[in-house]
Amino acid sequence: MSENKKQKQIILTGDRPTGRLHVGHYVGSLRRRVELQNSGNYDEIYIMIADAQALTDNAENPDKVRENVTQVALDYLSVGLDPAKSTLFIQSQIPELCELSFYYMNLVTVSRLQRNPTVKAEIQQRNFEASIPVGFFTYPISQTADITAFQATVVPVGEDQMPMLEQAKEIVHKFNTVYGETLTDPKIMLPENKYCMRLPGTDGKAKMSKSLGNCIYLSDTEEEVNKKIKTMFTDPLHLKVEDPGHLEGNTVFIYLEAFANDDHFAEFWPDYKNLDELKEHYTRGGLGDVKVKKFLGKVLQSELAPIRERRAQWEKDIDGVYEILKKGSEVAEAKAAETLAAVKKAMKIDYFG
Ligand code: TRP
Secondary structure, three states: OOOOOOOOOEEEEEEOOOOOOEHHHHHHHHHHHHHHHHHOOOOEEEEEEOHHHHHOOOOOOHHHHHHHHHHHHHHHHHHOOOOOOOEEEEHHHOOHHHHHHHHHHHHOOHHHHHOOHHHHHHHHHOOOOOOOOHHHHOHHHHHHHHHHHOOOOEEEOOHHHHHHHHHHHHHHHHHHHHHOOOOOOOEEEOOOOHHHHOOOOOOOOOOOOHHHOOOOEOOOOHHHHHHHHHOOOOOOOOOOOOOOOOOOOOHHHHHHHHHOOHHHHHHHOOOOOOHHHHHHHHHHOOOOHHHHHHHHHHHHHHHHHHHHHHHHHHHOOHHHHHHHHHHHHHHHHHHHHHHHHHHHHHOOOOOOO
């Protein structure tokens, strides 16, 4: 980078297509991505459906991954990611990523990979202790290829991806030290508030997961959303309306922290100016959970209805969705090829000019 030329601002992020995206993905990442996309502050934005990474622990479920590529693409388009502003693409269609991964593997030790806390936790969750697929074990390296192939300066992701970014930065530093300044050092961008960082499931459990059946999906109908809110975990000590309510671990309030703004109060519940006033009444006592849940329902509905409508439109045009992914993958591949060429040159394996 020359002194007077401003460094390009480039975003790269993505999701594994192992299920439809839910409101946790929305407040943790998708909502912010759309804001960043529309801010005009970024020169290039790459949003990747990480199907190859999904296959590292779903090798025996190709149908599941394939089906969810479509679902995640629909989720992307319905939250407002715009192919005119963001390049939406499919990871497996960019072979340069595999090549980069192969060279980066030389710069990482097995013990370094074993220390990765996210991978450690995932190995436990999947009962992989005795038989970790090599591809799964090395996915932090392939994720570094994803990030560096696009020379990303900013990677907006959830907290659980922090170890991946640390790994990426280490590889970048190592590569640049050994072979000369070639790769861009990426910065992580975390969600704006702690409630968005890790939205709990509707049952109050720390993580939303398909197997626990505690997710509200972006593609849920209005009825499904209302039903899930009705049974949402609140405060087990708040038995009578007069009882003082507790906010700690109260899922309904955590969701309000993540979703509700002052305009929602003005529109749906003008008895209160903002969430602080509502919390004050709730903790004082005299406010029933049903009322708070009704409000949350209206807030969520107002956020999700436009998403649902856009989804319904795109669902009628799956060919159009794949056309977008195909074009996006072509653009993405051209960019990755530039980086790969620079990498090979730096590594002195560019034999034929
Ligand atoms: N690991 C991310 C997830 O679990 C997906 C992903 C793959 C990703 N490559 C990436 C995210 C690069 C950010 C940057 O959903």
